[in-house]
Amino acid sequence: MQTEIGSGKEARTETLVLIGIALAVMLIHLLTNGRYGFHRDEFQFLSDARHLDWGFVAYPPFTPFVERLGLQLFGVSMVGLRLFSVIAQALAILVTGLMARELGGGRLAQVTSALAVATSGLPVFEGTEFQYSSFDYLWWVLIAYCVIRLLKTEDPRWWLAIGVFVGMGLMTKYSILFFIAGILGGMVLSSARRHFASGWFWGGFVVALMIFAPNFFWQARHGFISVDFLRQIHARDVRIGRANGFVKDQFVICVNLATAPIWIAGVVYFLRSERYRMLGWMYLIPFVLFFVGKGRGYYLAAAYPMLLAMGAVVWERKVAGLTRVWRRVVLVAGFTAMTAYGVFIYAVLVPLALDGPLKQFALKNNGDLREEFGWNELVQAVAGIRDSLPAEQRSNVGVVVGNYGEEGAVEILGPAYKLPMPISATNSAWLRGYPAVPPSTLIVVGYSREAADRAFTSCRLAGHNGDSEGVKNEESQGHPDIFVCGSPRLPWPEFWKEFQNYG
Incomplete structure (x- = not known):
């Protein structure tokens, strides 16, 4: 009984630490999101929010709906409207730490994985603007968490939660279809294929379709106009070079560069695990599809939190086997490198200064910030x-x-x-x-x-x-x-x- 009570208290403490990290990131964004102006993309969401429908040419309806809610609550306020993106990224940070816990990680693994997401380029950027990719990122993370719970507990009812988040993803950004391909391919290529015979799997499938149905029928009424849009936008991106550097972007944009050994270990250990192999394929299949199809580098960013969670568990176990001196050296070096890259990322992506060298540094290196002026x-x-x-x-x-x-x-x-x-x-x-x-x-x-x-x-x-x-x-x-x-x-x-x- 003492062990159960102690472990319960420890889990609560670890959760509070994760919440503290998420709240710290939220505070940074809330203090800086009122600077400069709206981004070009945010104006499109604001416009579409005033003309709500079950679909839009450039994206499904979830993001304009949230923006409409923000307009009702806050009016035309940058801090208020961006609050929803900030909350989404804070939740992604928290859930990443919880994934590490579910995979057997202690406090070090949970904190490491949460901090890795909190200091990675794409997640940091998603907290600075109101973008559909902010919510898309969260749905991927929540799906990965539910898959981990499914495989860990062998409780097939988790398919219903997966279906909900897949449906929400389809109502947010169509690129989640690549993650769905990873889920299905991961099932086929692992022992999780047994779930194809489960009624709960098909129940989750139906739930996702029901959530997505209004947008599907909207597309049908408009001749699937978004397919034409996506085809032309993709051709433009490839033509002007936006799809170049896909592999490099996986290291420097999608995730904190200093954590590369951690997430790579996550891929390896997922694939080596009989129970969790499905998650390794959930990363590799979208990676190959985006690479071959010339997707933009940041499209895969939301797949990294699950890799960081597993990699942080592996790192924690390896560090525990070192002598006290070497353990301290490895931890100091690792967290110093992660922090240094995180400081660089925040300086580039977040409007930390209203004027001076820091502002000029950000404007020089961040084209999205430049689009907030004028x-x-x-x-x-x-x-x-x-x-x-x-x-x-x-x-x-x-x-x-x-x-x-x-x-x-x-x-x-x-x-x-x-x-x-x-x-x-x-x-x-x-x-x-x-x-x-x-x-x-x-x-x-x-x-x-x-x-x-x-x-x-x-x-x-x-x-x-x-x-x-x-x-x-x-x-x-x-x-x-x-x-x-x-x-x-x-x-x-x-x-x-x-x-x-x-x-």
Whole structure:
């Protein structure tokens, strides 16, 4: 009885330590997430959150739904809206430590695996912005935890929980299909294949399908438009080199570089384990599919927490067999290297400073932070151009935008200047169409002079999308000019068919 009580107290203490690590990461993000501005991608989620549906061209409906909830609770608040991403990453850190515990790890293994996730590039980034990949990361981690519980306890009812999280993953980001392939392939290639005969497995399968069904039917009604979107976006990414360096990214983006020996050990020991071999294949199969299919490097990041959990258990056992002196040397060296890389990652990815060398270092090395600048100035410039027009033009003016960042910025920030809803043909905005009474005067944002002249009549340069801090990003460098134009060269219905764009 004393042993059970002691172990219970120890488990509670270990859980509190894991919660402390997760809360510390949350605090860092909460203190810094109000700096700079919204990212281009966040504006797309904000726009789609105002037009809820069971599906969107670029992604399933879960993330816009959460964003809509955030708007209701916090209004247009960066800290408030990003809170959901922060919570998702804190939970991923906590669950990683719990995975290590389920695999037989003590406090060292649990803390090591949790800290490894807390100092890895992709998880840190996911706490700085509101992205669908933040929730996708959490679903992968929760699925891995449930699989570990399934294999450890031999309780097939865990398939229902797996089905719930697979369904939520399908409602968040379609790339979870690769992880599903890993789950099914891992079952076939391990003793877990016996679960194909379990009614609980098929029950979990049905649960996942029921959760995903609304989005599937939405896709069917829209001709599976997201398939076309994903095909074109993937071709673009490969063409411009975003899929390059996949293997390198597994070490420097997906996970803390200093923990490479730990997660590699995790792969090896999963594959050597009769009970847990399925989890090794759950990593290797998506890895091969992404590598062969030229996926972007960060797509596999959410598979690493389970590897870190197992690897940390192995590391803990190896360290325990060392002499006291060598144990101390290994632990100090390991945690020092992990911390050093973690400090570097936070300096690059998190807006730690409002000004000075640290801010400049982050902006130099982090293109996503650079995309958070200039949106207010862009909307102000559009409003200023609108106000400069003759009265007869102001009465029937529209704002045409070239990408979803400009669309969201004008839609979310524009009401303060009484700007009309933007006219956008990017992703789901194209499905929503153009105004019932098309405007005769257009303020055109996000186009080169040549592109504006090809699409519209009587274009003239009217202003620039100023960036007061001079940050070089897509808006300030790619298309800084704003034009005033007449109607499209084609009738609106024909123009709209030609106008559709994926981004």
